[in-house]
Amino acid sequence: MKKVEIFDPAMCCSTGVCGPSVDPELSRVASAIYSLEKKGFDIKRYQLTNDPGKFAENIEVNNVLHEKGPDALPIILVDNQVVRVGSYPSNEEFAEWFNVTPDELTEKPKVRVSIDINSLK
Template sequence: MKVEIFDPAMCCSTGVCGPSVDPELTRVASAVYSLEKKGLEIKRYNLTNEPGVFAENSEITRILIEKGPDALPVTLLNSQIKKVGEYPTTEELSEWFGVNPEELKEKPKVKLSIDLKQL
């Protein structure tokens, strides 16, 4: 099982940054994080940072030519188009990978260390 999500142009790899965060992007980032942590094959590509990946995929290129960048996000399941213009739901991801939907809600934890001696 392999899922690839082709994101629109965003400021960072997840889109979960800046002053106002879209809850949909947070949900997708949490699901992807949880699936990756389980060792499952899921990848997200950002048009801003990885345009070559978009150009190398004939299905994605075709969608972009036909519909333009507003067609993004696009989700491929085993190299076949599964969703265009919206992210997969938590339920869809859990069904595709055979996991409980509750397992896909873990948020990535960022560890921050501050050396106060340097301040």
């Protein structure tokens, strides 16, 4: 099974899908990652703000950052090899790496909200 690691630039939250104007590309990537994680695939996402150690300890990522600077982010690794620099993979690429169909990568996370009406009194 393939291992995919995504090294994101610094963002306001873990997915970048927050704030007043959501980037549709980040939303698409978050949905694809969510769907792949739910299926048990080995896909990890690291953010410069929250996981600086992951960036520092990965030689491949370090080399790209030293060569091209932080504008090279995101950096995508498949089986520890850099396969993409400066942009996110398409759903077709994710599907090819994990042997699924692109349609399987569009599931949105479902958030359950529970309200105790008695506590509102």
